[in-house]
Amino acid sequence: AVSRLWQYVFDQGGFDLIYLNRLLPDAGVHALLGPAHGKALRPNHRTEISYRVAGSWQRGAEWFETLSKKGRQNYRRGRKFMEESGALRFRLLDAAEPREPVLERV
Incomplete structure (x- = not known):
């Protein structure tokens, strides 16, 4: 296509x-x-944080440690902002678990 x-x-x-x-x-x-x-398209590489978190980390703390200082500060700032609206809850979805119900709630 x-x-x-x-x-x-x-x-x-x-x-x-x-x-x-x-x-x-x-x-x-x-x-x-x-x-x-041919040369119609040329790749351009950018470096930025992906919000689709996927990796070999066993714990969230392991992922967090891979972030730069600025990345960790931005994460904390964003989390603090979200906590002002209510309690936060994080959980890991199994690969076979449907994501649609979770995304509809967000």
Whole structure:
């Protein structure tokens, strides 16, 4: 589907600038960065915190320790702000557990 969309863009005259950000590592659009598509797209790498927390940490404290000083300060500031609205509760969802009910409550 991504390749068809990309071909449509070229058929319509191409583009001046395309900026795609926050792509997951397995996003289909990465196929457009391969050699088969020439030099039409060039990857740009940014460094920022991902709010989709996934990793090999066994405890939240292990994840927290990997953050920079500024990252830890921002986390604490955000948590304090949210606690002003009510009690916070964190829990780890199992990989097979549906996320929709949780996201609907947020």
